[in-house]
Amino acid sequence: MKVAPRYKRYPRIAQDNNWEGRVELRIAIGGDGAISSFTVRKSTGRAVLDDEAQAMLRTAHANVAIPPALRGSAFNLDIAVDFFLKDER
Numbered sequence: 001m002k003v004a005p006r007y008k009r010y011p012r013i014a015q016d017n018n019w020e021g022r023v024e025l026r027i028a029i030g031g032d033g034a035i036s037s038f039t040v041r042k043s044t045g046r047a048v049l050d051d052e053a054q055a056m057l058r059t060a061h062a063n064v065a066i067p068p069a070l071r072g073s074a075f076n077l078d079i080a081v082d083f084f085l086k087d088e089r
Contacts, residue, residue, distance in 0.1 A: 007056045007059045008056045009056070011048045014052075015085065019044070019046045021044025022042070023042070023049060023083070025038055025039065025078070025080075025081065026039040026078050027077045027079060028074070029075050029076070033071065035061055038057075040054075041078070049083050053081035053083075
């Protein structure tokens with residue numbers, strides 16, 4: 001499953017340098033529904049890609065409602081974001 005693809009931007013510097021990889025993130029959501037923290041569980045080795053994955057998920061989170069069954073509860077999500085040029089062009 002692709003996560004929030006409409007919010008994903010492949011940084012130009014990464015494209016120009018053929019930088020690719022998968023970022024694995026853990027997102028902690030507080031009982032109030034806000035993101036309380038991000039942890040990069042596995043980096044691409046390129047800060048620009050890791051940062052973009054976090055920015056994408058912050059934007060997506062701001063535009064998606066928490067399911068009713070999870071409202072009022074704190075929980076974690078583990079999400080992988082792929083940056084591969086063959087998928088982007």
